[in-house]
Amino acid sequence: MHEHDKLTIEAVKKVGPSVVSIVISKYLPKIKSGYTLPFSSAPLFGNSESDDKEKVKIGGGSGFIVHPDGLILTNKHVVFDQEAEYVAVTSEGDEYPAKVVSRDPIYDIAVLKIDAKDLPAVKLGNSGKIELGQTVIAIGNALGMFTNTVSKGIISGLSRTISASLGSGGELEHLRGVLQTDVAINQGNSGGPLIDLDGEAIGINTAIIFGAQNIGFSIPINWAKKDLEDIIKYGRIIKPYLGLLYVMLNKKLQKTYSLPIDHGALVVRDHDPKSIAIVPDSPADKAGIKENDIVVELDGEILDEHTDLSDMLQKFGVGDTIQMTVLRKEERLKLKAKIEERK
Known part of the structure; x- marks a missing residue:
């Protein structure tokens, strides 16, 4: 056996016991009657009784134990349904009801908790x-x-x-x-x-x-x-919050929309008819940011395609005051905002 294969096998042995299957279930209306297609258990049509529901497995995903007391990391999209129930199944076949402790508001990350102790945790x-x-x-x-x-x-x-x-x-x-x-x-x-x-x-x-x-x-x-x-x-995930929608500029967008510069974060609403560029009473609103402003710098660091406003914001903590350089038409402004917690 090659040394490289040995390393792979040892790594899998080390982590395997910490990996769990996540079973997703939900109470759905029970079908009272209906016709089925040949070789299929799914009703073609039928009547459902809203008061008569049954627990149905609707999906599955994976996760891994990161703390001996039962904290599990997974994707937010795996446990996105707030009405569903989740069960973590260990490699030994043990089943534990899993509670969603927190869903990250920015990244595709969620943390679950099961009631167990002395579990094998991944480093x-x-x-x-x-x-x-x-x-x-x-x-x-x-x-x-x-x-x-x-x-x-x-x-x-x-x-x-x-x-x-x-x-x-x-x-x-x-x-x-x-x-x-x-x-x-x-x-x-x-x-x-x-x-x-x-x-x-x-x-x-x-x-x-x-x-x-x-x-x-x-x-x-x-x-x-x-x-x-x-x-x-x-007891929760804390993320900094500014309260604005934007698009990062580049040379192509500058040329297409005849913009004065090719970098920065252009404050603009998206395609949703109900969308707003700046959330009322948010840190951005209180700082005086206006729609169509271009945030050029954040605490002295230039924003561009490779330095996104959201990524830069993650470097700061709730309660920090940041200084923004903003281009408004031909005027460059220095504005300050106090970061709040994203709810």
Whole structure:
């Protein structure tokens, strides 16, 4: 056996007991009668009685234990339905009702809690030290059926930007800075760990591109570390909040819309008819930011395609005062905002 294979096997043995399957169930109206298609148990049509409901398994995902007292990391899109019930199933087959402690308001991260002690917890690595071509391993509940399925590949891209679906309602979440990998990732092993050969979690498997082979994405584990620190300390995930919608400018947008500069965050509402560019009484509103302003700098650091306003904001804490350089038509303004907690 090659030494490289031994490292893979040891890493899987170390992490495997910490990986859980997440079963998603919901109470749905019970079908009273109806016709079914041949070889199918699904009713073609029928009557449902709203008062007569049954518990139905509607999906599955993966997660991994990150604290011996029962804290579990997974994707927000796995536990996005607030009306559903969740059960964590360990590699030993033990089942625990799982409570969603917090859903990250920005990233595709959620933290669950089960009532158990002395559980095997995954050691969290440092996603800031990941290199292109590095060997990585994904462990999860493949297709919602095959528990602790192991896939191996490499890191094929760093700091990618994708849009991922949060649930069946069509909600989309835009994720920046994610890891691209050729490891086989599917809907079932979303939320499972992406580990290195030392058996440390360096990412959370989150998305695939349908119709494309060997293209998957993972959330860097460093993003989740801050969430876990907040939950242990405050009981919730705390994120800074400014209260504005924007689009990051580039040379193409400058040319298309005849803008004065090719960088910065243009404060503008989105395509939703009910959308507003600045939330009333938000830190941005109190600071005097107006729609169509361009936020050029945040605390002296220039904002561009590679330095996003939202990413920069995460460096500050609730209660911090930040200085923004704003371009309003031909006038450059210096505005101050006191950061609040995102609710």
